[in-house]
Amino acid sequence: MPKVNFHYNGQVKTVEAESGKTILQIALDSGIPMEHACGGNGFCTTCMCKVKEGMENLSPRNDREENMGVTDDPDRLSCQTEIRGDVTIEVIEY
Numbered sequence: 001m002p003k004v005n006f007h008y009n010g011q012v013k014t015v016e017a018e019s020g021k022t023i024l025q026i027a028l029d030s031g032i033p034m035e036h037a038c039g040g041n042g043f044c045t046t047c048m049c050k051v052k053e054g055m056e057n058l059s060p061r062n063d064r065e066e067n068m069g070v071t072d073d074p075d076r077l078s079c080q081t082e083i084r085g086d087v088t089i090e091v092i093e094y
């Protein structure tokens with residue numbers, strides 16, 4: 001299974017997750033705090049993360065990300081982005 005390294009709060013946590021899950025789902029399932037004000041529907045940007053490694057192992061940017069102005073690497077909306085392989089994610093803290 002793909003490995004996801006989360007950098008958050010000065011810590012690093014590595015978890016294994018099923019291909020096809022979103023970064024937000026994986027974070028929440030793993031007890032990693034990640035904001036998600038709109039409930040994971042792509043309408044808020046509070047779940048935005050930075051992809052430190054493995055951008056090529058993520059689903060392509062979708063219309064909701066484009067509509068919210070999340071158009072430039074390394075930024076992605078965690079609720080709209082599915083994993084396909086190993087990635088390293090920096091969680092943005094508010």
Ligand code: FES
Binds near residue numbers: 080
């Ligand atoms: S949770 Fe609102 S855009 Fe992802």
